[in-house]
Amino acid sequence: MTSTHPNAPIVEHPAIQLHGIGKDFKINRRESVTALSGVTATIGRGEFVALLGPSGCGKSTLLRIISGLEEPSDGTVLVEGAAPKQLISEHRLAFAFQEHALLPWATVSENIGLPFRLAHRPIDQSRVKELIALVGLNGFEKARPKQLSGGMRQRVAIARSLALGPELLLLDEPFGALDEITRRRLNFELARIWAETGVTTVMVTHSVDEALLLADRVIVMATKPGRITTEVMVDLPRLRTSATLASPRFGELAAQLIGLLDNSERELEQSS
Amino acid sequence: MRRNRQTLPIAIGAIVLVALWEIIGRTQFFGTTFPPLSKVYEVLASGQRQRLFLTAIGATASSAGLGLLIGGGIAILFAATRQAVLVTRPGLDRLAAAIHAIPQIGIAPVMIIILGRENAPIAVACIATFFPAYAAATRAFSAAASAHQDLFTALGSSRMDRLTRLELPAALPGLFDALRLAAPGAVLGAVLGEWFGAPRGVGLIILSSSQNFDIPMLWAAAVLATLMAMIGFGFFTIVQKAAARRFA
DSSP states (O other): OOSOOTTOOOOSSEEEEEEEEEEEEESSSSOEEEEEEEEEEEEETTOEEEEEOOTTSSHHHHHHHHHTSSOOSEEEEEETTBOHHHHHHTTOEEEEOSSOOOOTTSOHHHHHHHHHHHTTOOOOHHHHHHHHHHTTOTTOTTOOGGGSOHHHHHHHHHHHHHTTOOSEEEEESTTTTSOHHHHHHHHHHHHHHHHHHOOEEEEEESOHHHHHHHOSEEEEEETTTTEEEEEEEOOOOSSOOHHHHHSHHHHHHHHHHHHHHHHHHHHHHHHO | OHHHHHHHHHHHHHHHHHHHHHHHHHTTTTOTTSOOHHHHHHHHHOGGGHHHHHHHHHHHHHHHHHHHHHHHHHHHHHHHHHHHOGGGHHHHHHHHHHHHHSOHHHHHHHHHHHHOTTTHHHHHHHHHHHHHHHHHHHHHHTOSOHHHHHHHHHTTOOHHHIIIIIIHHHHHHHHHHHHHHHHHHHHHHHHHHHHTTOSSSHHHHHHHHHHTTOHHHHHHHHHHHHHHHHHHHHHHHHHHHHHHHHHO
16 A cells, blocks of 8 residues: 555655555564554655644654654655655754653753754854744743743754754654643744744644644544545645634634544444 | 651651660660660760771771772763663673672682782772662663653764763763662771771771670771761762752
């Protein structure tokens, strides 16, 4: 099952090419579970794609495969024409996690400067300052993660991921652990920041609203085995704000996505 | 409030222990070789032997401290090597287990022959320190969260950067925990090393007083050794808590 599903768009300048990706996890010597099967997709340069699906559909695993943190059992991944590991070794990729993964002993500035250190480049202090301003944390340069709220920590993590101006930004439910109000505010902020950078971005989420506020395209996934069921183009105008949430088109798309997620749930119930 | 709830049972326990010791000693429940605590205290507090005790404490404390630093240092170095260079893991683990299997009572006379009477206590303290420190340090080096490890991988970190910028700072609370657990052993190791013929130290007092059948003096030396072990433990507990506040 490596063929592209019917709704996949034609991408002119591919940044990520996934072909027949499968992933099995060994439980013990004899048994294994299939986390992903036959995933084929193309993501264009400068595109923001959301991977949307219920828990257990392998969306985080797919993101880890794209990043090179995980190897697929089947299929091929090409990122900018090379293996993901290549991008990692050239410090061209950034990853933001659900757990902010800030170093607790380092200040906000030091955390944002970490990618420079690991790439053995001199820390560009003006860039660090710019990023702190971008995520609205002026005055917190010397603060440690423990002194910040959950939302502020994720802002630092986003700023850190943008430090080196990556070619590929991967977000694994970066706002998943936040409350609804903070989450929404950060969605708007990320929409604004992303519009300024235009970096190719893949975000895992299980929130329909989040996907619609941020993405150009939503890849809908289902479970057992983890796979892509369909894709939905998000034709909402940029820049998306709280007004977008109230627009009729947003409502239509949300209803469509919720319907697609419900369908795959129902399929699963029938098959079991 | 939480502090009070913890302190009260500890205080009651200590009072019961002291009272019990005093009663057992006074009634000669275990015979004349078990003196009451007040008598041991008299020996410790009497002015005439203060110089002797102070010299002994100084000698034992410096042997134990040096042994702890060297043994703990080697243990942390081993654990860091084990963390950075995967192929060394099985070998270092077995070496550590072998060092742990050395009976201190057997190695002490050997150390005196090899290193001399002055240095044997340091060496025995060092050996006593090594294994608990190694065990705790290997655990400490895997303290870094998996999200942090993933972050360093995705950012293309080198193995060395991962060790110095992530694993080492994340390990610090655990490393001080290692020293905390090893401190009492270092004191006892030093005392044992002295017992086999060091020129001074608490171990020497234990040896001479047992030969002279000076029972209160023997107990006084034992109390001193115990107090030193407890102080070492307490000191590194404070350091460990400070490190945990800063690095975790």
